[in-house]
Amino acid sequence: MTLASLTRPWRAFSYGFLDASAKREMRRKMIKAVAVPGCQMPYASREVPIARGWGTGGLQVTLTLVNPKSVVKVIDQGADDSVNAASIRRFLTRVSGAGATNDTLAASLIQSRHRIPEEKLRADQILILQVPNPEPLRPVEPNMSAARQMHADADYGRLWLTLYEQIVRSGRVMQGASYPSMVNGRHVMSPSPIPRWDVPKLHMADHLTILSAGREKRIFAVPPHTRVEPLVFDDVPYRVEDHAGLTCARSGLTGYFMNEIPQDGGGSAHEVSDSELGVKAIRRAEGEDPEIGATWYVDGEMQR
Amino acid sequence: MPTLTADPQLPEPDAAEARDNATFHAVLQALSRPGTVHGLPGAGACPVAQALVDRECRVWTDDRHLAEVLAMTGAAMVAPELADHLFLSLASAEAMDRLLRVRTGSRLYPDQGATVVAPARISQGPALDLAGPGIAGAARLCLGGLHADIWRVRARLNRYPQGIEMLFHDGAALVALPRSTTVTEV
Numbered sequence: 001m002t003l004a005s006l007t008r009p010w011r012a013f014s015y016g017f018l019d020a021s022a023k024r025e026m027r028r029k030m031i032k033a034v035a036v037p038g039c040q041m042p043y044a045s046r047e048v049p050i051a052r053g054w055g056t057g058g059l060q061v062t063l064t065l066v067n068p069k070s071v072v073k074v075i076d077q078g079a080d081d082s083v084n085a086a087s088i089r090r091f092l093t094r095v096s097g098a099g100a101t102n103d104t105l106a107a108s109l110i111q112s113r114h115r116i117p118e119e120k121l122r123a124d125q126i127l128i129l130q131v132p133n134p135e136p137l138r139p140v141e142p143n144m145s146a147a148r149q150m151h152a153d154a155d156y157g158r159l160w161l162t163l164y165e166q167i168v169r170s171g172r173v174m175q176g177a178s179y180p181s182m183v184n185g186r187h188v189m190s191p192s193p194i195p196r197w198d199v200p201k202l203h204m205a206d207h208l209t210i211l212s213a214g215r216e217k218r219i220f221a222v223p224p225h226t227r228v229e230p231l232v233f234d235d236v237p238y239r240v241e242d243h244a245g246l247t248c249a250r251s252g253l254t255g256y257f258m259n260e261i262p263q264d265g266g267g268s269a270h271e272v273s274d275s276e277l278g279v280k281a282i283r284r285a286e287g288e289d290p291e292i293g294a295t296w297y298v299d300g301e302m303q304r
Numbered sequence: 305m306p307t308l309t310a311d312p313q314l315p316e317p318d319a320a321e322a323r324d325n326a327t328f329h330a331v332l333q334a335l336s337r338p339g340t341v342h343g344l345p346g347a348g349a350c351p352v353a354q355a356l357v358d359r360e361c362r363v364w365t366d367d368r369h370l371a372e373v374l375a376m377t378g379a380a381m382v383a384p385e386l387a388d389h390l391f392l393s394l395a396s397a398e399a400m401d402r403l404l405r406v407r408t409g410s411r412l413y414p415d416q417g418a419t420v421v422a423p424a425r426i427s428q429g430p431a432l433d434l435a436g437p438g439i440a441g442a443a444r445l446c447l448g449g450l451h452a453d454i455w456r457v458r459a460r461l462n463r464y465p466q467g468i469e470m471l472f473h474d475g476a477a478l479v480a481l482p483r484s485t486t487v488t489e490v
Binding site (some may be wrong): 001005006008009011013014015016020021022024027028029030031032033034035036037041042059062063064066067085094095096097123148149151184186187204208223225226227236282 | 314315316317318320322324325326328329330331333335336355356357358359360361375376400410411412414415419436437438439440452461464465467470482483484
């Protein structure tokens with residue numbers, strides 16, 4: 001063994017920004033996250049050139065997985081063109097040489113903040129969700145060590161109690177995004193602040209989902225064909241947002257998750273949250289023929 | 305004055321990065337879909353070791369050639385009961401004793417369970433029925449070249465969420481059994 005064999009030629013930066021050692025740590029933790037679905041695995045969470053809380057966890061996963069053949073799609077709250085999504089997408093392509101796309105069907109890696117695309121993901125695609133607060137127990141147990149013990153004991157009574165109290169006070173479950181969900185019948189996870197609409201898309205899916213919280217330094221995963229069951233009572237079924245009957249004012253789509261756009265004079269219009277799906281529908285209306293994949297919801301009903 | 309032009313050329317991974325990336329995609333897909341066979345960029349445990357192990361790791365191996373590769377990574381060579389990555393043959397009764405001692409993590413820290421990488425003959429030998437996350441319905445896998453007690457030992461180690469991950473390589477082919485998979489001998 002010589003010194004020369006232990007060093008590498010000088011480069012301005014590592015391929016994919018993260019150095020080889022950071023990537024190996026990510027790989028080791030992703031392996032454990034996939035092996036114990038829904039269980040939060042601690043990791044080092046290196047510095048990346050965006051601030052913690054703006055998608056650093058998802059970015060580190062994507063940077064570890066990306067290669068020149070990858071095609072990345074980055075979503076922020078359903079949209080591909082927000083500042084956060086556009087910046088992350090540009091950064092990813094500049095440090096990896098990967099292709100970029102807005103089209104869910106063309107992407108191999110989909111990094112997303114707070115939405116899962118409406119078009120069904122395939123087995124060859126990996127969904128990477130950015131997670132601000134990975135700990136579903138934090139509202140009921142702020143002590144991290146105590147919460148870890150509760151996960152170890154599968155002691156989730158206090159989460160059920162929270163849901164019960166919401167029903168008693170308000171007549172329904174008030175939890176909107178980050179709906180606590182049981183994964184593989186063992187660990188309760190926060191599915192990141194995706195709406196209730198998106199949680200059933202993780203249940204028995206064809207694709208792998210990796211959830212990563214950079215600020216909180218936790219990574220967890222939902223492998224394909226894994227049970228993801230929102231916590232519900234037998235007599236109070238899980239309900240998704242009441243968007244089935246809403247129509248997008250721009251694309252004419254009906255039966256998908258919508259953004260509410262306040263109007264002058266007090267009313268509101270709706271716009272489909274998955275922006276690229278809306279774009280495809282508009283292009284189709286204009287006579288083009290973009291490929292629109294099968295969607296999880298059809299006419300507002302989840303398909304199984 | 306610096307010019308604000310586009311990058312002169314897109315970044316390219318070097319050979320090691322390309323190999324490690326391809327290896328990890330195979331490992332991740334193999335663990336996500338237990339029982340399915342995936343291709344490694346090279347034969348044997350070597351690419352897996354290079355993609356996963358560095359000086360933050362504690363390793364054990366019974367393979368003299370691989371020991372040299374592992375030494376290059378800077379990982380500490382420790383006893384099997386301390387190692388987080390083990391590269392070994394699982395064909396002998398002695399190996400079964402060794403396997404019984406590996407770290408399985410704790411309920412508090414399931415991530416401290418070991419990753420075990422072993423040679424096997426994929427699609428030959430006794431049939432196994434697999435069930436669990438990553439498997440649509442049921443899957444069947446044939447794995448040969450392993451000691452007859454291996455699945456009893458594995459069942460003893462895997463007290464979910466405690467347990468070990470097993471990666472089996474046969475040339476450049478890889479299959480994986482994460483701890484979440486239930487293995488039934490047919």
